[in-house]
Amino acid sequence: MRIRAARPEDLPALFALVDRYARRGLLLPRSAEEIVATLADWVVAEADGRVVGCGSLVWMSPALVEIRSLAVEESLQGNGVGGALVQALVARARSAGARTVFALTRAVAFFERQGFRVTDRERFPEKVWRDCVRCPLRDRCDEVAVAMRLDAEAA
């Protein structure tokens, strides 16, 4: 298994993976057009020449970035693929100058194991105003905000 930058030929696999979990309400839907337009911000996990996992960065500001559309094929879950995707996305965020990486998730223990801490989503007004206000689930959202600071002095 290796983690690499997404390429145009990954598009059908990326769309299918995200769509499968979006239909179950586990991920936000992403259209094929949106994935194409943001492809430079996606990474994939590849095993035996096949895309088996993915994740993307969505920039809220030059200092703040969200991990979104993190998914691993069911049959391969529990083998560290999701963790490797998160670490690759964090490394990308760091080298691009982000100071904070966050996610809204139900997989809280998973993110904590990757070094994230539970936090208050109101810390991310950029996210709330951009996405949450338009979300039909905003008044009964069960997602938890988790974040990791990348600037050393502020843990």
Ligand SMILES: CC(C)(COP(=O)(O)OP(=O)(O)OC[C@H]1O[C@@H](n2cnc3c(N)ncnc32)[C@H](O)[C@@H]1OP(=O)(O)O)[C@@H](O)C(=O)NCCC(=O)NCCS
């Ligand atoms: C979350 C996800 C990406 C993890 O991928 P993975 O390859 O299984 O991750 P890893 O193997 O690195 O880590 C697995 C650990 O995370 C835990 N975990 C996975 N999903 C979890 C969840 N929803 N809540 C809490 N813990 C979770 C597993 O229990 C496992 O713990 P264990 O090692 O003690 O058994 C994967 O389960 C997935 O694609 N889920 C569906 C989509 C989704 O919910 N994405 C997250 C949205 S932010």
